[in-house]
Amino acid sequence: MTAVSDRPAAEIGKARRRKEDQHLITGRTTWTDNMTLPGMVHLAILRSPMAHATITSIDATPARQRPGVVAAFTGKDFADIQGDLPCAWPVTPDMVNPGAPSLAVTQVNHVGEAVAVVAARTKAEAVDALEAIDVEYEPLPPVLDMEAAVADGAPLVHPNTTSNRSYTWTFESGAAGTGQPIDGALAGAEVTVTRRFIQQRLIPSFMEPRSVVVQPVGDGILMHSSTQVPHILRTMLGLTLGIPEHKVRVSAPDVGGGFGGKIPVTPEEVITTLVARKLGKPAKFTESRSESIMSAHHGRDQIQDITITAKRDGTVTGLDVHLFADMGAYLRLVGPGVPILGAFMYNAIYKIPAYRFVCEGIFTTKTPTDAYRGAGRPEATFAIERIMDELAAELGMDPMELRRKNWITHEEFPFTTVCGLTYDSGNYEAATDRALELIGWDELRREQAERRERHDPVQLGLGISTFTEMCGLAPSRVLGSLDYGAGGWENASIRMLATGKVEVVTGTSAHGQGHETAFSQIVADKLGVPFEDVEIIHGDTQSSPKGLDTYGSRSLAVGGIAIVQAADKVIEKARRVAAHLLEASEDDLEFEAGAFSVKGSPGSSVSMGDIAFATFSAHNLPDGMEPSLDADATYDPVNFSFPHGTHLCAVDVDTETGRVTIRKYVCVDDVGNPINPLIVEGQVHGGLAQGIAQALFEEAVYDDAGNLTTGTFVDYTPPSAADLPSFTTDRTVTPSTDNPLGVKGVGEAGTIASTPAVVNAVVDALRPFGVTDVQMPCTPERVWRALQGTEKSDRAASGTNAYGGAATTEGGAE
Amino acid sequence: MTKISMTVDEVSYSDEIEPRTLLVHYLREQLGKVGTVVGCDTSNCGACTVELDGQSVKSCTVLAVQADGGTVTTIEGLAVAGALDPMQQAFHDNHALQCGYCTPGMIMAARDLLQNNPHPSEHEIREGIEGNLCRCTGYQNIVRAVQQAAGMTSGASS
Numbered sequence: 001m002t003a004v005s006d007r008p009a010a011e012i013g014k015a016r017r018r019k020e021d022q023h024l025i026t027g028r029t030t031w032t033d034n035m036t037l038p039g040m041v042h043l044a045i046l047r048s049p050m051a052h053a054t055i056t057s058i059d060a061t062p063a064r065q066r067p068g069v070v071a072a073f074t075g076k077d078f079a080d081i082q083g084d085l086p087c088a089w090p091v092t093p094d095m096v097n098p099g100a101p102s103l104a105v106t107q108v109n110h111v112g113e114a115v116a117v118v119a120a121r122t123k124a125e126a127v128d129a130l131e132a133i134d135v136e137y138e139p140l141p142p143v144l145d146m147e148a149a150v151a152d153g154a155p156l157v158h159p160n161t162t163s164n165r166s167y168t169w170t171f172e173s174g175a176a177g178t179g180q181p182i183d184g185a186l187a188g189a190e191v192t193v194t195r196r197f198i199q200q201r202l203i204p205s206f207m208e209p210r211s212v213v214v215q216p217v218g219d220g221i222l223m224h225s226s227t228q229v230p231h232i233l234r235t236m237l238g239l240t241l242g243i244p245e246h247k248v249r250v251s252a253p254d255v256g257g258g259f260g261g262k263i264p265v266t267p268e269e270v271i272t273t274l275v276a277r278k279l280g281k282p283a284k285f286t287e288s289r290s291e292s293i294m295s296a297h298h299g300r301d302q303i304q305d306i307t308i309t310a311k312r313d314g315t316v317t318g319l320d321v322h323l324f325a326d327m328g329a330y331l332r333l334v335g336p337g338v339p340i341l342g343a344f345m346y347n348a349i350y351k352i353p354a355y356r357f358v359c360e361g362i363f364t365t366k367t368p369t370d371a372y373r374g375a376g377r378p379e380a381t382f383a384i385e386r387i388m389d390e391l392a393a394e395l396g397m398d399p400m401e402l403r404r405k406n407w408i409t410h411e412e413f414p415f416t417t418v419c420g421l422t423y424d425s426g427n428y429e430a431a432t433d434r435a436l437e438l439i440g441w442d443e444l445r446r447e448q449a450e451r452r453e454r455h456d457p458v459q460l461g462l463g464i465s466t467f468t469e470m471c472g473l474a475p476s477r478v479l480g481s482l483d484y485g486a487g488g489w490e491n492a493s494i495r496m497l498a499t500g501k502v503e504v505v506t507g508t509s510a511h512g513q514g515h516e517t518a519f520s521q522i523v524a525d526k527l528g529v530p531f532e533d534v535e536i537i538h539g540d541t542q543s544s545p546k547g548l549d550t551y552g553s554r555s556l557a558v559g560g561i562a563i564v565q566a567a568d569k570v571i572e573k574a575r576r577v578a579a580h581l582l583e584a585s586e587d588d589l590e591f592e593a594g595a596f597s598v599k600g601s602p603g604s605s606v607s608m609g610d611i612a613f614a615t616f617s618a619h620n621l622p623d624g625m626e627p628s629l630d631a632d633a634t635y636d637p638v639n640f641s642f643p644h645g646t647h648l649c650a651v652d653v654d655t656e657t658g659r660v661t662i663r664k665y666v667c668v669d670d671v672g673n674p675i676n677p678l679i680v681e682g683q684v685h686g687g688l689a690q691g692i693a694q695a696l697f698e699e700a701v702y703d704d705a706g707n708l709t710t711g712t713f714v715d716y717t718p719p720s721a722a723d724l725p726s727f728t729t730d731r732t733v734t735p736s737t738d739n740p741l742g743v744k745g746v747g748e749a750g751t752i753a754s755t756p757a758v759v760n761a762v763v764d765a766l767r768p769f770g771v772t773d774v775q776m777p778c779t780p781e782r783v784w785r786a787l788q789g790t791e792k793s794d795r796a797a798s799g800t801n802a803y804g805g806a807a808t809t810e811g812g813a814e
Numbered sequence: 815m816t817k818i819s820m821t822v823d824e825v826s827y828s829d830e831i832e833p834r835t836l837l838v839h840y841l842r843e844q845l846g847k848v849g850t851v852v853g854c855d856t857s858n859c860g861a862c863t864v865e866l867d868g869q870s871v872k873s874c875t876v877l878a879v880q881a882d883g884g885t886v887t888t889i890e891g892l893a894v895a896g897a898l899d900p901m902q903q904a905f906h907d908n909h910a911l912q913c914g915y916c917t918p919g920m921i922m923a924a925r926d927l928l929q930n931n932p933h934p935s936e937h938e939i940r941e942g943i944e945g946n947l948c949r950c951t952g953y954q955n956i957v958r959a960v961q962q963a964a965g966m967t968s969g970a971s972s
Contacts, residue, residue: 017907017909018906018909020914021905021906021911021914022906025889025911025917025921026849026889027848027850027888027889028890029849029851031848034848124832206913206949207859207913207947207948207950208853208913208915209852254913254914256914256915257912257949289855290856512950514912681955682909682951685951685955686912686949686950686952687952688952689949689952689953712854712856712858713856713858713859718947718949720945721940721943721948722941722944723944724952726936726957727954
């Protein structure tokens with residue numbers, strides 16, 4: 001028995017430096033590629049140089065004669081056993097999924113598709129042997145433009161389909177009963193603004209190239225993979241290859257970033273498994289960056305046709321959205337669902353009475369697409385925030401005034417939207433007021449007017465993005481209603497060790513987010529134990545057997561709540577032991593600062609550590625009580641969470657060179673209660689960098705033969721430190737009312753919000769010149785061309801497809 | 815095969831290698847110095863940065879034979895007797911890493927920057943580390959870390 005100590009300082013809300021850092025800053029890391037196992041073979045993969053072709057002959061035999069080569073396989077060798085890479089999101093009952101082999105057998109459908117694999121003693125020997133493999137291709141016409149792909153007589157990507165359209169997914173508020181019919185809004189509109197926006201194709205660009213090691217174990221396998229989703233991977237890999245799930249163990253060791261790019265089951269994971277099982281030896285495949293850029297899935301790539309209707313006074317009356325979404329050559333794990341995740345976010349923070357969303361998923365002969373940070377929601381946010389600016393220009397209204405006129409006010413929460421989602425909480429006014437103050441909006445507007453007046457060759461532009469997002473994926477019932485193949489719950493378990501130390505097992509799987517630190521803070525507060533006494537276990541299906549992993553800003557808002565619930569169960573078990581030890585009634589006990597005491601007599605108490613040891617020794621427990629305090633919980637959220645915020649961007653645009661320089665970027669995010677403000681700020685910074693990169697720098701470009709011409713970081717131009725400014729970040733706190741921590745999620749907010757803020761700023765600078773859009777990325781060339789009024793503003797060379805389609809090149813001045 | 819000798823993190827090594835072997839592959843595959851990582855194949859990302867004879871190099875851009883007779887310090891050799899290098903400490907203090915994959919190269923490049931310019935401006939820091947890509951942090955906290963290591967600020971938080 002110990003006296004009640006002074007209550008320790010609350011951990012939640014403290015800017016704790018991270019537990020994770022020590023091994024990362026000293027190079028004591030466990031990246032998958034670091035792993036070498038006895039007898040391991042190294043794999044190299046031969047990839048298609050053709051966008052679309054029939055494989056007329058292929059012979060890997062010569063590779064087998066090369067030094068050090070253990071085996072070589074082509075698609076034919078695996079045709080009967082490789083199955084199809086899984087797609088878990090058949091968004092419509094009639095969605096066409098032509099199948100996706102890991103190693104191409106008869107046809108290749110994008111540059112970079114795997115056609116053969118060599119296993120050798122060293123990676124260098126494996127790579128050397130690739131050149132000995134003979135492949136003959138009969139070219140087929142590439143399919144690059146989404147609109148052309150669904151025109152009559154278009155060549156088919158897949159011979160076993162009748163159209164390049166995979167699906168058409170529709171939502172209409174009149175039919176759904178969540179709002180008014182769109183037709184009425186369109187017919188009766190006082191003002192109608194229609195725009196086409198292009199979401200260029202992006203490459204997630206996680207810094208650690210993907211790597212996988214497969215070790216045959218008995219009749220099963222142990223896979224180490226650089227994945228975001230060890231649990232989903234285990235289930236899906238078992239289903240794909242016919243290996244019973246309990247014979248598959250997946251471990252995600254240190255994982256170097258993901259951003260959605262490490263969600264799908266990859267061809268390389270399947271190929272490595274097949275080779276390892278064929279040879280009965282451990283096998284490793286690590287991609288080069290060039291392979292990663294060419295063959296790991298891409299993101300975005302949508303053509304957005306947006307129509308907004310309003311009254312002359314600025315009241316928005318309807319929103320009509322049509323998307324072409326490029327699936328690329330195959331449907332990956334959640335690829336078809338990515339644009340659908342955006343369907344519920346186009347109405348954003350606004351009270352829009354009528355809404356329609358139609359999305360056509362299209363096959364092309366390009367790298368498959370799937371989730372990339374934000375996944376559907378950045379596209380939605382971009383479209384609505386851009387068209388609100390266009391509507392404001394049409395109405396002659398201040399763009400912020402237009403937003404204020406239409407947004408949900410803080411008194412109106414909870415608010416059910418035209419999509420049927422219920423936003424639990426928010427305060428858009430507070431975040432916006434704070435952001436305007438921080439950036440000095442009025443002063444900047446005055447400066448802008450002055451510089452316009454004197455025809456300054458460098459013009460100032462001011463951009464707004466008032467955003468919300470749905471995250472914390474996700475209520476299982478909602479996912480079910482969207483035909484997703486799994487639920488959205490999360491699991492946690494807590495083990496109280498004999499010495500009072502605590503092990504927490506989570507089914508989320510971090511790859512840079514700082515779960516070990518943030519979750520330790522939560523448990524330290526809940527159980528009243530020191531932060532240092534908590535160990536977070538994750539990322540291995542053996543030690544963390546149950547979970548649905550990390551994506552969609554879900555780890556805290558779902559996984560964190562599972563931990564809270566498990567902790568509550570531990571406390572209730574401990575209460576029973578405490579009552580027994582204190583010879584008191586459970587009802588008379590209070591639990592505070594990690595100790596139970598009898599209400600009104602604080603002199604005698606038992607700490608969590610005392611109870612843990614008493615339970616371990618089990619000498620003196622209540623009759624019939626099992627000697628364990630351990631507990632687990634599986635939490636299925638009742639709702640999404642809805643972070644929001646206001647992002648403001650000021651850019652200098654050199655009208656002579658087209659160069660855009662971010663002068664000031666201010667964001668005020670409301671992510672609910674922050675567990676660790678240091679981590680929250682870091683997530684916002686990184687998110688901003690990626691969203692700004694879409695606005696200004698990055699684009700995956702294909703030539704007219706379907707070759708990716710941005711095949712290195714030199715060409716794809718992810719930003720360096722010299723390309724980005726320092727950001728001013730701040731928060732408002734409007735706790736979520738749907739979970740006990742009041743948290744919302746922060747992983748994607750910066751990316752979702754920032755892109756339209758930057759582009760709105762660029763267009764704002766150029767609007768006096770008659771420019772109404774600049775296609776992303778707003779490179780100097782595109783900005784300059786927009787100013788010249790030339791219709792084509794591709795940075796890619798003539799004959800190339802820098803985005804969805806060649807017929808979509810409107811941009812520049814009207 | 816070619817014989818080379820070099821000192822890496824204060825240990826002497828002597829090996830027969832293929833002449834085409836890159837320094838980073840020699841470090842990782844033959845010496846087990848897996849703290850130094852490979853992030854690209856175009857010398858663009860800087861994840862593999864190490865110190866060779868007192869200067870930072872991208873070890874994917876140096877043949878191991880070019881380092882023959884040289885002295886290499888990797889991220890694994892920075893902390894002495896458990897005491898972090900000031901740059902390592904600054905990265906921790908300022909939350910200048912998330913996934914940590916770029917971190918070894920970023921720390922080595924940042925040390926080199928301060929060797930050449932002990933009191934850089936923010937602009938000079940940003941220009942100085944532009945050969946190293948980070949996808950997680952947006953660089954702001956990396957800049958803060960370099961400023962701390964340069965003695966310009968104290969740690970960010972508890």
